[in-house]
Amino acid sequence: MTTHDTGIPQLLAAKEIVVVCGAGGVGKTTTAAALGTMAAVHLGGKVLVLTVDPARRLAGAMGLSGLGNEATRVPAEALAASGPEPRGELWAAMLDTKRSWDDLVRRHAPDARTRDAILSNPLYRNITGKFVHSHDYIAMERLFELHASGAYDLIVVDTPPTRHALDFLAAPQRMADFFSSRLLRWLLAPYRSRLVNAASRPFYQLADRLLGSAFLQDIAEFFILFQSMYDGFIERARAVERVLGDRRTTFVVVTTLEAAPADEARRFIAALADRRLHLGAVVLNKVLPVELLDPEATAAARELRSRPDELAGELLSDGAVAEAVLGVPSAEPADRALVARVLGELGESFLNFQVVATREAEQRAELGVGAEVVTAVPSLETDVFDLPGLLRMGRRLWSHEGPPR
Amino acid sequence: MTVGLLDRRLLFVTGKGGVGKTTIAAGLALLAAEQGRRTLVCEVDAKGDLAGSYESGDIAFEPRELHPGLFAMAMDTEASLREYLAVQLKLPRFTRLGGLAHTFDFLANAAPGVKEILTVGKLAWEVRERHYDLVVVDAPASGHVIGQLQAPQAINEMLSVGPIREQTGWVLQLLTDASTTGVVVVAAPEEMPVTESLELVDRLGRTNIDLAAVVVNRVLPELFGRAEEQVFERLARPQPAAALAAAVGPSAVAVVDAARVAVTLRRTRAGHLARLREGLGPSRPVLYVPELFARTHGLRATRQVAGALDAELS
Numbered sequence: 001m002t003t004h005d006t007g008i009p010q011l012l013a014a015k016e017i018v019v020v021c022g023a024g025g026v027g028k029t030t031t032a033a034a035l036g037t038m039a040a041v042h043l044g045g046k047v048l049v050l051t052v053d054p055a056r057r058l059a060g061a062m063g064l065s066g067l068g069n070e071a072t073r074v075p076a077e078a079l080a081a082s083g084p085e086p087r088g089e090l091w092a093a094m095l096d097t098k099r100s101w102d103d104l105v106r107r108h109a110p111d112a113r114t115r116d117a118i119l120s121n122p123l124y125r126n127i128t129g130k131f132v133h134s135h136d137y138i139a140m141e142r143l144f145e146l147h148a149s150g151a152y153d154l155i156v157v158d159t160p161p162t163r164h165a166l167d168f169l170a171a172p173q174r175m176a177d178f179f180s181s182r183l184l185r186w187l188l189a190p191y192r193s194r195l196v197n198a199a200s201r202p203f204y205q206l207a208d209r210l211l212g213s214a215f216l217q218d219i220a221e222f223f224i225l226f227q228s229m230y231d232g233f234i235e236r237a238r239a240v241e242r243v244l245g246d247r248r249t250t251f252v253v254v255t256t257l258e259a260a261p262a263d264e265a266r267r268f269i270a271a272l273a274d275r276r277l278h279l280g281a282v283v284l285n286k287v288l289p290v291e292l293l294d295p296e297a298t299a300a301a302r303e304l305r306s307r308p309d310e311l312a313g314e315l316l317s318d319g320a321v322a323e324a325v326l327g328v329p330s331a332e333p334a335d336r337a338l339v340a341r342v343l344g345e346l347g348e349s350f351l352n353f354q355v356v357a358t359r360e361a362e363q364r365a366e367l368g369v370g371a372e373v374v375t376a377v378p379s380l381e382t383d384v385f386d387l388p389g390l391l392r393m394g395r396r397l398w399s400h401e402g403p404p405r
Numbered sequence: 406m407t408v409g410l411l412d413r414r415l416l417f418v419t420g421k422g423g424v425g426k427t428t429i430a431a432g433l434a435l436l437a438a439e440q441g442r443r444t445l446v447c448e449v450d451a452k453g454d455l456a457g458s459y460e461s462g463d464i465a466f467e468p469r470e471l472h473p474g475l476f477a478m479a480m481d482t483e484a485s486l487r488e489y490l491a492v493q494l495k496l497p498r499f500t501r502l503g504g505l506a507h508t509f510d511f512l513a514n515a516a517p518g519v520k521e522i523l524t525v526g527k528l529a530w531e532v533r534e535r536h537y538d539l540v541v542v543d544a545p546a547s548g549h550v551i552g553q554l555q556a557p558q559a560i561n562e563m564l565s566v567g568p569i570r571e572q573t574g575w576v577l578q579l580l581t582d583a584s585t586t587g588v589v590v591v592a593a594p595e596e597m598p599v600t601e602s603l604e605l606v607d608r609l610g611r612t613n614i615d616l617a618a619v620v621v622n623r624v625l626p627e628l629f630g631r632a633e634e635q636v637f638e639r640l641a642r643p644q645p646a647a648a649l650a651a652a653v654g655p656s657a658v659a660v661v662d663a664a665r666v667a668v669t670l671r672r673t674r675a676g677h678l679a680r681l682r683e684g685l686g687p688s689r690p691v692l693y694v695p696e697l698f699a700r701t702h703g704l705r706a707t708r709q710v711a712g713a714l715d716a717e718l719s
Contacts, residue, residue, distance in 0.1 A: 024422015024546055025598065123563070259702055260454065261423060289666060297659035304653060304660060315648050324642045342629065342636045349628055350663045352698040359701075379670065385596060 007373055008397050011280045012039045012154060015250045017147055017243070018280065021159045021268060022254035023261035027285040027377075030393065031254045032158035033062060037090055037387065038394035041079065044087030045153030048146060052095045052139060052160045061386040062092040071146070074387075082387035091152070095160070100138045108232035114225055123222040136160055136171035137237075144240040169275065172241040250280030255367065257287055257360035262367060269367075281373035283397060284364060288379055292350065292357035301354070305347030312340035375399075408584045410618050410690070410718060411437045414532045415579070417542045419550040420591030421601045425622040428702070429591045429694065430543040431458035432710030436718075438475035439711065442538040445476045445531060449524060449544055449553075455479070460704045476537070485523040492530075521556030522573065529576045532585065547605040550588070554580060554614050580614055587617025592681060594621055594674035603684040619689060620714070621678065623696045625671040628664065637664065692717040 012018065012035065020032040029051050036049035048071055049062065062074055071093040079086045102119060109115035118124050139160050146155055243249060251272055255265035265282070272279045291297060304311065316322045316331040316339060323329045325339060367374070377396045410416070411433070418430035427448070434446035445468055448455035456464045461471045466484040468476040532540050544550045557580065561573040580586050588609055592602035602619065609616050629637055639645060641661060649657040682691065694713045700706040 025593075026423060027597075029597075256423070258423075289663065291659040292663055294656060294659055296654055296656035297663075300653040300656045301660045301663075304657075311652050314652055315645065318644075318648055321645050321648045324644045325636055325639045338632055339636055342633045342640065345628055345633070346637075346660050346664045349667045350660045353663055353667060355698050379666070 007399075008035070008038075008281055008375060009043065011250060011252075011373060013043050015280065016152075016154060016248040017143065017246075018154065018156045018250055018252055019143075019159060019244070020156060020252045020254060023264040026254050026256045026261050028254050029158045030390070031252070031283055031285065031377075031397070032156045033092075034390045034394040034397060035252070036092075036154070036156040037079075037390045038398055039154050039156070040074075040088045040090035041083060041086040041391065041394075042398075043154075046089045046091065046151065047154045047156070048091040048093060048152040050093050050095065050143060050146065050155060050157040052158055059094070061390065062090075071151075078387060083391045088153070093146070095139055095142055097138050100142050104138070104141065105229070108229035108236075110228045114228050118222075118225045121222050121225065137174070140171055140240045140244065141236065144236075144243050147243060169244070169271065169277075172237040172244075245275070245277060247278065250278045252281045252283060253279065254283045254285055256285050257363040257367075259359070259363065262363040265367060281375060282367060284367070284374065284376040286379040287364075287376045288353060288357040288360055290357070290361075292354045293361060297350065298354065301347040301350035303347070304343045305351065308340040308344035308347070309336070311343050312336045315339065410587070410589075411440065411442065411539060413539070413585060413587050413617060415528060415540045415542070415586040416589050416617060417544040417550060417554065417587075418589045418591060419544040419547050419605070420620075421593075421598045422546045424591050424593040424598050425694075425701075426546070426591045427454040427543050428458055428706060428710055429589070429620050429622060429714075430541050431455060431707045432694075432714055433589070434475060434477075434539075434541040435459075435472065435707055436711040436715050437539045437541065438472055441474065443474050443476075443536075444539045444541065445478065445537040446541045447478050447480055447528060447543065449480045449542060453479075455543055457702055458704070458707045480524050480527070482520045482523040485527040489523065489526065521553045522560050522569070522576075525553060525556060525580070526572065526576055529579045533575065533579060544588075547590070547601055551605075551608055551612065554588075555612065583615035587615045589618050589620060590616065591620045591622055593623050594625075594678040594681070596677060599677045599681045599684075602681060606685060606689070616689060618692055619681070619685060620692045620694060621681065622694045623674075624678070624693045625667070625674055625696050628668055628671060634668070637661075637668070 018032075018035060020028050020035070022028050032051060033049050036047050039045075040047040051059075051062075071091045074090040074092060076086060076089070079090055105118050105124075106115060109118060139157070143155065143157050146152065253265050253268055253272075255261045269279060269282070313336055316325070316336055319329040322331050322335075326335050328335075331339070364376075375397050377393055416433065418426055418433065420426040420429075430446060434444050438444040446455065448464060453463070455477060456462060459471050459477065461469075461477065464477045464479045466478055466481040468478040470476050528540055528542055531537055545553055557573040557576045561570060561577060590602050590605055590609075592598050606616055606619070640649065646658065646661070649661070653660075685691065692714060694710055694717075697706055697709055700709070
């Protein structure tokens with residue numbers, strides 16, 4: 001059960017890395033930005049929001065327009081103008097996959113020649129530029145790098161939009177596996193010995209037939225170059241993994257209360273438990289007001305929907321009410337019909353949204369279990385694209401509601 | 406638009422996560438089948454959402470007829486590779502792939518684009534062989550789809566010889582023929598989905614692959630006209646509010662508040678919708694699918710979406 005000393009503020013104060021995750025479209029980026037902004041304003045210290053793919057207006061709001069990998073400070077005046085005097089600094093950085101890979105190669109390459117050969121290899125450019133698998137790893141790698149730099153008190157990172165939200169958790173391990181794989185070692189074996197190695201011959205012949213030996217040679221060359229960085233990479237992937245499991249790191253799962261994202265959130269929460277990673281909070285984003293479930297309001301809505309004409313007549317028979325609604329004390333039939341339409345629509349709309357709210361309540365009941373903090377953000381306050389908006393959303397996150405009753 | 410949306414042969418349905426991409430793909434395929442087209446719908450990222458849309462039980466690599474004329478499959482790149490080897494290279498299917506199966510995942514990661522080409526290639530092949538009138542692809546989310554569609558081009562550039570290079574040739578031709586292949590971008594009238602859709606349309610414009618349509622999902626009905634809206638605002642004044650509470654109970658205020666949420670939500674969405682239309686320009690076809698309050702998933706929702714798309718297309 002939640003007590004009042006465990007909330008989002010306490011969580012952000014206690015941790016150094018907050019990884020914000022969840023299905024696509026639930027508001028991960030905005031949540032990460034709101035959390036970081038609130039921490040910078042209220043808790044102080046140097047806070048970095050590392051975002052993967054922000055919408056342009058949000059990026060603009062955070063001072064990120066036209067920037068690459070470098071962290072940029074959100075101007076203190078801009079922050080102060082949107083709310084209380086900030087206690088700390090807010091920094092923001094975007095993830096540029098290609099640049100991050102290049103940096104990684106520069107760091108690990110044993111010499112300038114290898115470095116240049118890798119950077120200009122067409123396969124390398126394809127891996128880093130066009131295809132998606134490298135994204136997960138590089139996001140975690142960059143997080144590690146920024147944390148290790150010791151330049152920030154808190155880093156809030158929003159995770160890349162992977163097909164499965166879990167992909168990035170496995171990314172460091174996958175990268176390590178990749179570099180120690182049998183295939184890789186086989187590709188790196190001298191061409192000649194490959195031919196005499198009976199076990200691999202059918203595979204090689206097949207690969208040769210499919211891809212052409214020139215391409216295989218390209219691949220081999222690429223990996224021979226990459227192998228020179230093998231130790232550095234493995235060590236690094238392990239270190240990245242350790243940081244994710246460190247007690248200074250926590251995960252915040254964001255979800256809406258729609259079926260598919262909520263399902264993914266549940267799977268994600270289970271996976272965090274499996275990996276013994278720390279689930280800090282569950283953020284329910286874009287939730288409808290709970291008043292939609294109120295039985296008395298429901299009864300009122302049903303009545304409005306079932307006898308709007310009668311009710312309109314009743315209301316307008318009072319001259320003062322007619323005056324307030326229509327501007328004239330006595331209503332014509334057309335006026336009554338107009339008011340009746342509005343009353344009927346009020347009831348209809350309430351009952352429509354109630355169906356959605358009922359579904360949300362079910363999802364919510366299943367989700368809160370196990371998380372220390374469950375916090376809900378109403379649907380109207382999530383359309384955020386400036387600093388005041390981030391702070392508004394942040395205040396909602398700050399005042400956590402505890403598990404559902 | 407020169408060709409009707411469903412008269413194309415291959416449609417890739419994509420969009421930002423959470424906008425209802427799978428439901429729209431499922432609805433399009435159902436509609437096409439109901440109109441008498443032999444239709445294949447393929448889920449690419451194997452999350453099982455498509456099975457949920459038809460309430461059909463598991464969907465596998467081998468296509469299964471779910472409704473008359475509607476076949477569904479789930480992409481499995483390893484199965485696709487086996488099929489490719491059997492069909493294109495005439496290797497017997499029982500050939501032991503030995504190290505290949507075992508290290509397939511690594512190969513797929515090592516030689517970039519292998520998974521993508523096996524996916525796109527399989528779908529293009531179904532089209533070329535005329536096994537179906539229409540193939541609808543529940544494609545990866547917008548961030549990934551361009552990479553997938555460009556894989557044949559990338560492979561084509563990297564390989565100098567061999568059967569794969571030859572085959573990327575016809576795949577490319579099929580993908581870039583606008584009367585055959587098109588991308589359907591699904592958007593929702595919200596900040597991020599609209600921004601991302603516009604970015605995707607922009608990126609798509611720089612490829613040779615045609616944008617077939619933009620589908621806006623979850624459009625809220627207009628609650629009030631102008632006169633009604635004025636009445637609605639005035640109902641919140643003290644005297645009408647008190648009279649309403651006296652008539653239907655004190656909770657009337659909650660009903661009015663809820664309507665205010667609905668009105669604001671609709672207004673916000675209308676703003677995003679306007680931004681989307683402005684960004685797209687007049688020549689791009691836009692289809693609207695209304696918010697479904699009662700059901701968001703399952704066969705019933707899929708049928709309703711198919712109905713809404715039908716109304717938009719006719």
